[in-house]
Amino acid sequence: MQTIRFRLAVTYSAVLFGVAALVVTAVYLVLSATLHAEPLNPVEVSHVWRNSEGLWEIKEDSTFRAADFEGVENAVNHKTLGMLRTLSLQAIAVLFVAGLVTGWWLSGRALRPVRRITETAREISATDLSRRIALAGPQDELRMLADTLDSMLDRLDEAFSTQRRIVGDASHELLNPLAVIRANVEAVLALDHVDPRERARASTVVVRATGRMTRLIEDLLASARRASPAFVDQDVDLASVAEEVCDEYAQAAKDRGLRLERRLAPGPVVAGDPRALARAVDNLLSNAVRLAPAGSAVTVACGTRRGWCWAAVRDQGPGIAREDHERIFTRFFSGSGGTTAGHSGLGLAIVRQIAEAHDGTVAVHSRPGTGSTFVLWFPDRAAPADRAPRPPAGAPLPPGPAFRPAFGAGA
Incomplete structure (x- = not known):
C-alpha cells in the first residue's frame, strides 16, 4: 500500500x-x-629519464617532441x-x-x-465523544488542525448531550399528560351513554393536558435554542421589552384578580437578543401571575445600578425556602409546596441560561410567606469599562408589604 x-x-x-x-x-x-x-606546440624539449631513485631527470643534449x-x-x-x-x-x-x-x-x-x-x-464513536486529541508541540499547522478538531468534538459532544437530554426530558415529562388524556378518553368511550357534564369534564381535562404538553414542548425547544450560540447581538431597550411582556399578561392578571404594577425606568440598554430577553422576563412574570394569590400585586420594574441593567419581577406569593434558592434554577425542579402543577419545570432553568448567555445572571430574594423577587442582571451597554465586575448583591426592588387576603379571597 x-x-x-x-x-x-x-x-x-x-x-x-x-x-x-x-x-x-x-x-x-x-x-x-x-x-x-x-x-601543446610541437617544439623540441630536452629528453628526460628516470634515475636510480625513481625520479625524472633531463638528459643533457637530448631532445624529443x-x-x-x-x-x-x-x-x-x-x-x-x-x-x-x-x-x-x-x-x-x-x-x-x-x-x-x-x-x-x-x-x-x-x-x-x-x-x-x-x-x-x-x-471515537457516536455514543462516546469524550476522547480528545490534545496534541502537544509547536503551534504549527498540524497543531492548529488538532485544536480545531477538538473544538468541533466539544461542540458535537455538547449537541449530542443536549439532544439526549431533551429526548429524555420529553419522554419523561410527556408521559403524565398523555396518561391523563388516555384515561379520560377511555373512560368516556367505555360508557354507552355519556353524560354531557362528564363529556365536558373530560374535554376540559384533555384540553388542559394538551396545553401542558404544548407548554412543555415550547420550553424544551427554548431550552435547546438557548443551549446553542445562536443569539442576535443588538442593542435592546430592557424597559420596552418588559413593557411588551406586561401588556401580554395584563388580561391574565386581571382575570386572576391581580394588580399588575409597572415601574419601568427608561434608559437601560442591553446587548443581546430581544426575543431571548423577552422570554426570560416572560417566564418570570408567568410564574408570578400563576402563583400570586388573588387580590395581591405583581410588580415589574427595571433600571440601572453601578454599570449593570436590571429587570425585576416581584410577587406576594408563597415564597421560596432559602435552601431551594439555587435548586429552583435546575431543570424540572419540584418544590415542596405543590406549586409545580400546570408548568413544565423548565422556566427558571431557561431564565438562567438566557442570563448567562448575555454575560449576566439571575438572583432570587425570597422567604416563605413573604413573596419572591427575581432579578435579572445584565451589563449596561452604556456603562464605562471600569464598571463593577459583578452585579450588586442586594435586590434593587425593595420587598413589598406582606399580603393579607381578605375573607374569602382566592376561592
Whole structure:
C-alpha cells in the first residue's frame, strides 16, 4: 500500500538524487572541458629519464617532441574522467539510498501527529465523544488542525448531550399528560351513554393536558435554542421589552384578580437578543401571575445600578425556602409546596441560561410567606469599562408589604 509516508520518502530521495546528478554532471562537463585545453606546440624539449631513485631527470643534449607529452596527458585525462564517472555514480547510488532512508524517517516524524489524529478519530464513536486529541508541540499547522478538531468534538459532544437530554426530558415529562388524556378518553368511550357534564369534564381535562404538553414542548425547544450560540447581538431597550411582556399578561392578571404594577425606568440598554430577553422576563412574570394569590400585586420594574441593567419581577406569593434558592434554577425542579402543577419545570432553568448567555445572571430574594423577587442582571451597554465586575448583591426592588387576603379571597 502506497502510504503518504512512502510517497514522501520516495519524493525526498528522488529530489536529492536529481540535484546530485545535476551537480555531478556539471562538474564532469566543466572538468572535461578544462582538461582538454589547447594542445601543446610541437617544439623540441630536452629528453628526460628516470634515475636510480625513481625520479625524472633531463638528459643533457637530448631532445624529443611535445607530441609525446600530449599522448601521456590524454591518457591521464581519460583515466581521471573515467574514475570520476565511476565514483560519481557510486556516490549518487549511495546518496539515493541514504535519501530514501532519511526521507522515510523524516516523513515518519512529520506524520506522527496525523497518525495520532487518525487513531483518536477511530476510537471515537457516536455514543462516546469524550476522547480528545490534545496534541502537544509547536503551534504549527498540524497543531492548529488538532485544536480545531477538538473544538468541533466539544461542540458535537455538547449537541449530542443536549439532544439526549431533551429526548429524555420529553419522554419523561410527556408521559403524565398523555396518561391523563388516555384515561379520560377511555373512560368516556367505555360508557354507552355519556353524560354531557362528564363529556365536558373530560374535554376540559384533555384540553388542559394538551396545553401542558404544548407548554412543555415550547420550553424544551427554548431550552435547546438557548443551549446553542445562536443569539442576535443588538442593542435592546430592557424597559420596552418588559413593557411588551406586561401588556401580554395584563388580561391574565386581571382575570386572576391581580394588580399588575409597572415601574419601568427608561434608559437601560442591553446587548443581546430581544426575543431571548423577552422570554426570560416572560417566564418570570408567568410564574408570578400563576402563583400570586388573588387580590395581591405583581410588580415589574427595571433600571440601572453601578454599570449593570436590571429587570425585576416581584410577587406576594408563597415564597421560596432559602435552601431551594439555587435548586429552583435546575431543570424540572419540584418544590415542596405543590406549586409545580400546570408548568413544565423548565422556566427558571431557561431564565438562567438566557442570563448567562448575555454575560449576566439571575438572583432570587425570597422567604416563605413573604413573596419572591427575581432579578435579572445584565451589563449596561452604556456603562464605562471600569464598571463593577459583578452585579450588586442586594435586590434593587425593595420587598413589598406582606399580603393579607381578605375573607374569602382566592376561592
